Amino acid sequence: MKTYRESMNELRFSPQQKQEMIDQLMNQSARQPRGRAIPLRRICALGAAAALAGALCLGAAASGALKPAAQAFGAVFGTAPAQTEIIDRIGRPLDARATVDGVTVQADAIIGDTYSYAIVYSIYREDGQPITADPDPNRDGALALRFGDWDTDVGHMGGMHGTAWFFDEDPADNAVQFVQLLTADAPLEPGTATVRLTDLKQGIGEDAALLAEGSWELRFDFAFEDSSLELPGGQSFTVNGASAVLNSVAVSPLSLRIDYTVETGLSSSSGTADSTPTPQPVFLTLTDGSRIDLTGFGGGVRPEGDSLRCELSGVFDQIFPLDTIESITIGEVTLPVNSQ
CATH class of the missing domain: 2.60.40.1630 (bacillus anthracis domain)
Known part of the structure; x- marks a missing residue:
């Protein structure tokens, strides 16, 4: 089975391959x-x-x-x-x-x-x-x-x-x-x-x-107390020239989850995609100015009509109080956290 990164790097597939991607949703994490x-x-x-x-x-x-x-x-x-x-x-x-x-x-x-x-x-x-x-x-x-x-x-x-x-x-x-x-x-x-x-x-x-x-x-x-913060979505950005929209971002002191959609232009009758999106860089910027690369988090991709639904998620290596997180960056979009 493919990882998140491999799935994104091989975004050319037939209708049969599209169905295989659906079956392979949430493949093994690339994070180690x-x-x-x-x-x-x-x-x-x-x-x-x-x-x-x-x-x-x-x-x-x-x-x-x-x-x-x-x-x-x-x-x-x-x-x-x-x-x-x-x-x-x-x-x-x-x-x-x-x-x-x-x-x-x-x-x-x-x-x-x-x-x-x-x-x-x-x-x-x-x-x-x-x-x-x-x-x-x-x-x-x-x-x-x-x-x-x-x-x-x-x-x-x-x-x-x-x-x-x-x-x-x-x-x-x-x-x-x-x-x-x-x-x-x-x-x-x-x-x-x-x-x-x-x-x-x-x-x-x-x-x-x-x-x-x-x-x-x-x-x-x-059971546990959930301290997750849901950040507002809807921002547009591009992935290798393809239009994309950020659906949602959830962050807590324990973990991060990002959900976004890439418009591939691939319909159920298409055989190939016009472009090959790559995994987007993801960074956590702290209030002390340090920057943590989370691009290697795990997740999954699945086709939805003529687009791809992408998820990147995982648990941090340490607990981050929310008031120490300045912002979260996914590709071209930066979302402030401290002001939420």
């Missing part, structure tokens, strides 16, 4: 922050809750052992006072856990907005021993650990893209952490998250060592 692998997840509600109920281990929210959201996400999104304040305000601590083969997986916290969410888990051995004697972190601190498979069902029927990795929040204890950052192609709804993780391993391919075998299954409330 900090060198971590990015699995594509299409998460559908399949009524699995009833089948899994007997295997679920739910922690009591009133146990007093909950980890504050800011602590759980500190190593992921930053620990500056402004970041901590926002994470604790819009994040939610969790206490759902399951133990298999002597290893416990515990959901620590969740944070999210209209289109994106992140979940942090802690993984530890019940006997107090470390998960592995040789965690082998890479230069960014990510550990060479992985699950054989993972799936998070939040009741969303569309596509999702994102990233996940392991890290060690506190080398002094015997736990390691696993974080998922995911973005949906349509607004998320509150409900129940059902998570299934299988076979904890170290390494890749046939050389991977099996550390714990089995399936960890957890359920918890999928």
Whole structure:
């Protein structure tokens, strides 16, 4: 399947190819922050809750052992006072856990907005021993650990893209952490998250060592405070000479989503397009003058009549208080944020 960038760079297709593009909406993200692998997840509600109920281990929210959201996400999104304040305000601590083969997986916290969410888990051995004697972190601190498979069902029927990795929040204890950052192609709804993780391993391919075998299954409330800001759309710009219009921009301290339409001049009876639009540069400009390139975010494209509907979206590498974001630039259009 093609990435967002590849789809945009190959914008010449027959009617049959148009249908294939529709089937390939929300392909795998091109974003690979900090060198971590990015699995594509299409998460559908399949009524699995009833089948899994007997295997679920739910922690009591009133146990007093909950980890504050800011602590759980500190190593992921930053620990500056402004970041901590926002994470604790819009994040939610969790206490759902399951133990298999002597290893416990515990959901620590969740944070999210209209289109994106992140979940942090802690993984530890019940006997107090470390998960592995040789965690082998890479230069960014990510550990060479992985699950054989993972799936998070939040009741969303569309596509999702994102990233996940392991890290060690506190080398002094015997736990390691696993974080998922995911973005949906349509607004998320509150409900129940059902998570299934299988076979904890170290390494890749046939050389991977099996550390714990089995399936960890957890359920918890999928709910958080949404602090997204919707910026006004309707601005016109050009993409390689083709007319385009910005449909909508949603930004929160956690993520960004941009939706725009390119008029390709390609109807259902056309065989080729007159031009080949390329991915538009996307920048976040902060009030301190710094500029962050987000062009590599993931997303998708789909034909709509004689035009292309394009989406670019993803989760930031850090929490950005909205009052620190000066503007968002997509191609020729710059939208102020601080004045909204």
